[in-house]
Amino acid sequence: MALVGWPALALSEAGVDLEHVVAVPDVRGIAAQVLAALGDGFEIVVVGPRVLLTAGERRRLLARARQRGTAIITPQAWEGAVAMLDVERTRWSGPDRGGGWIREAQLTVTRRSRADGAGSRFDVTRQGARAPTVTAPRIATVRRTS
Known part of the structure; x- marks a missing residue:
């Protein structure tokens, strides 16, 4: 990488x-x-x-x-990209009760591409040092802007 x-x-x-x-x-x-x-x-x-x-x-x-x-x-939009991932929501937990460390991160992500139109939405969760888990994609209800 x-x-x-x-x-x-x-x-x-x-x-x-x-x-x-x-x-x-x-x-x-x-x-x-x-x-x-x-x-x-x-x-x-x-x-x-x-x-x-x-x-x-x-x-x-x-x-x-x-x-x-x-x-x-890249976090930037590139015209002609095969797919775009947009993080719509984030939630972090742990700083107060986690001894000052982030213990969990939850992201709601929308994937858009020419193949799937409006896109699909999925949630990514990472707890501590464990590998992130991804929930099954759902059809997104967002509109493409360009």
Whole structure:
């Protein structure tokens, strides 16, 4: 996995083997070149919200990623993306009674793609250091905005 535009914060706590992670926190004006190179060598490239790309650069990177079987994950909307995940609600518990630590995170997520139209909604829950659990998807009742 390659992370571009943000540090590899709590990845080890999430169970990610850091021996297989490359972090490039700052790409200073050469983001498209860095992402293209990393996309050639990694199956997953995570792009941070501060990485600036033109619409043309995003289209070229998506086309290149499709050719190579690379997944590009970003919190920003990219036109032409295969799927979009929107976190609609979050709930955190534990800071007061958890000794200052977050003990549980619950997210309601909507997945949208060309294949499923309005999308499907599902809940993701993570308790402590255990792997997240996902409930069965439900048909979303939200409208696409673009």
